[in-house]
Amino acid sequence: MRQLSKTTRRSFLKKSGIATVGFMGLYQFVQPNAFAGAAHAKAGYGALLPDPAGILNLPKGFSYKVISKIGQKMSDGLLTPGNPDGMGTFKGENSRVLIVRNHEISPDDLEKGAFGKDNELFKNISADLLYETGKGQLPGLGGTTTLVYNPKTQEVEDEFLSLAGTVRNCAGGITPWNSWLTCEESTVTPGSYDGRLDLNHGYVFEVNAAADKKLNKAIPIKEMGRFNHEAVAVDPKTSIVYLTEDRGDGLFYRFIPNEPGKLYNGGKLQALAITGENSRDTRNWSDLEVPKFQKNHPYKVTWIDLEDIDAPDDDLRHRGFEQGAACFARGEGIWFGDGELFFACTNGGEISAGQVFRYTPGAHEGKADESAAPGTLELFAEPNDKEILKSCDNVAIAPWGDLLLCEDDKHPFVVGITPKGEYYKLAENVGFRTEFAGGVFSPDGSTYFVNIQGAGLTLAITGPWGQRA
Template identity: 55%
Template sequence: MDSSRRSFIKNASLVSLGFVGLNHYAINAATGLFDTADLSIGFGPLSHQNGDTLSLPKGFSSRIISRKGQLMNDGLLVPGMYDGMGSFSTGSGKTILIRNHENSPGADLLGPFGEKNGLIHKINKSKIYDFGHGKDTCVGGTTTVVYNEKTQKVESQYLSLIGTVRNCAGGITPWQSWITCEESSLKISDGLEKDHGFTFEVPATEKIGITDPHPIKAMGRFTHEAVAVQPKTGIVYQTEDEGDSLFYRYLPNTYGKLHNGGKLQCLVIKEWKSADTRNYANLTTNHFPEKKSFEVEWMDLAHVEAPDSDLRLRGFKLGAARFSRGEGIWYGKNELFFACTDGGKNRKGQIFKYTPSKFEGTPEEKKAPGVIELFLEPNNVETFQNCDNLTIAPWGDVVICEDKKDPRVIGITPEGKTYVIAKNVGFPNSEFAGPVFSPSGNTLFINIQTPGVTLAINGPWKNIRKKG
């Protein structure tokens, strides 16, 4: 086992050990702040001063560390439309952030080359996955940021993937890379040079340079959102941002070598074929219950490059479970959590928990199947609204972002109780995205999609552990 994989598993274990015994911390329904009658969990009420970007608990502070349009170390501009993000250790105490940019073809003003792609001559065009015939150049991709926690400064940032479409979220791997996902089904017939709807792998490195853009086609072509990797097996779980989406897993032929091929599967609930988990008020299907575990099966999918973007339709017809806009996903130690942003009776969102089999991905898993449960469906605006990206905090709680006006960052305890960590007061019309803690656990990084800023939040994070 190499050191990066061992570190990944160790960190995941710390997360899961922390995910025990935390108590309820109520929210004041009128203000969205903490009920100060219960100080056993959370960090206290939020406050801010004029000019602050975030409203935060006492003792916490935030700073903008990167902005759209800044000149990067490679001579290009920081692109806009910030979205999902992952963090990695350099081994020397610094943090590498890899950040998605959810840009559409032809959005040159939001891209790294500026107006009319005036800076595009600075790179080798072979590094651009889809040049768009020079008319609608695809300017989605990723940037990499090297951050020094001691000085609280960015030491470098650079373009690390370009030529993709609507890079929404993704996920970290145990082998020190970021899987970035195209939330798109565009293809050559739409006037482009390549088909889209794939995942791409970006190495976490301080070395400035654009990675070669090779889609991992065996992981499927669909409206990708995010991924999470099981560290011991290398199995990749995938969400899909469609109103009638599936939940997928990819069994790679070789650990850590996703391009070497593998098997794409979708989740089926054993006792409830073609289950509809969305619970919309206007649906006539049976209600999918909260806090009930269901054993699952995994069904192989064929023709995974899906030129008709119909994987989810074919899968549901054959018995796969249906979800409402799968979004953020994160792996703990023995379970993973994923968000469905507009599921539920009032379409305010759902959080699901999947616990893999101890024989996950092998024929023996039929003896002890994995289980899925609807972990939380609050159906009220105080608990959360339209959960999007998520992560797991060092103390074990799930931390989610809201995709709505006046968005919040919210923690969720193992019992499903919620508390507010931050509120966007500087750019209240834009969503939060990409929450991720530094490897040390001392800094929470988060993006605000528009106008495009990355913030570092510091404070007494470890105090919450003392209250557990």
């Protein structure tokens, strides 16, 4: 275990809502009682025990169940799409959990789409609800599915397509008004894919969290900018939306809506800048000849207004940097906690193994007088040791306070960080050489949902949560 911070830690506890967020019953495995210890186990739940099914190693007392698999027929007659990624969870009726799940699928990856390998099921939906139809030949295969999960039976009772016609929906975030914001990690343009795409991509879309089996009309929130979006987090106090960008030279953004809770009514997009410091490059790569961004140091920030945010040349980050914005190494998952948010940068740090930042909004965040009490940015974690953490991606805060990170790696772990700054391993993917994605807790904290992306699996994990060693 390594101590991450000597400063007083704020509580990670969330105020409301939980997010990151077939084959039914194929595996349900309770781990055995004996196995040798593992590194950093004392900070968490103990050693990870070998899974006889060869899929997921977990600590003693924990179990998992595969609840969804690519290609199975859903309630709407379509097929469960592949490449599941970011997820959010919401309270449903009769103790059900609503899971809204992204799918990071490119338009030509037909075998992973909801419409079948020849798009033969595309005729069964209303094309006017899609954002991109691809001239009827190559509809956007990204988007979201919604699952209605019964935690008592550990079964999915309904599963349906809830957004379609988008490209590579990677992550997103929940809103305080009970919806999911899903982000396109793509900036493809009209004429792409052999001329079959008609529209620009690189936007955020909103999906209602509902069990109505309806396909939401896909409308881009263009004033949130066009770039290689990754994830978002909404401050429940202000409705300000914070956004990450999955680029090696990306920015960190915020969107101040004109009207709280109504993002389609427009707003202002800005980029974060560091106030009065020598370096505005946070990546800490060893070959950069700039001052290092120090750990555990709260840097004061300011925010820069951005123009021409539809960025036809995909240069929003470059123009923002020229204006003085800070640069980040592949911004990924983001999560809002108790008056602060955390976001991961997948290949930041001296050995490019990943970083976690903490942003604390100012007392007058987003208002004209915010410079009197500005927000602060802190490099919260950069272990520079791949045995501890590598390629951190999706982020979630557990109800009892731990930060959980999904690794984007061919041999990935779910890594926990306690409020004291100690690391531990919660889960290990031993069945498939592909990343974990979308880790998120149910609203009551009883179940942790996570995807094994390349395998097209969604798992539900239960156990003695909050009872760390």
